[in-house]
Amino acid sequence: MLVLGLILLLLGIFLNISILWTIGVILLVVGAVLYLLGATGRAVGGRKHWY
Template sequence: MITLGVILLICGFLFNIPVLWTIGIVLAVVGAVLAIVGGTGRRIGGRAHWY
């Protein structure tokens, strides 16, 4: 999710499309939060791992 967010951020910046920029920011932040919380050993949504 973080990777997809970064790709959308780059595409949004290069092609000057604000919607891609916004979606990229949201995906990168959500992916980072899930990675941090998952790394602490807590279950997220009943799952121990997110693949």
């Protein structure tokens, strides 16, 4: 999710499409929160590990 958010953010900036920029920022924030929760060992969505 972090990579997808970064790609959309960069595409939105370079192509000057504001909706891609907005979605990219949202995905980056959500991905960072999920990463931090997973790194602390907290179960996310009822699972400790996602494969």
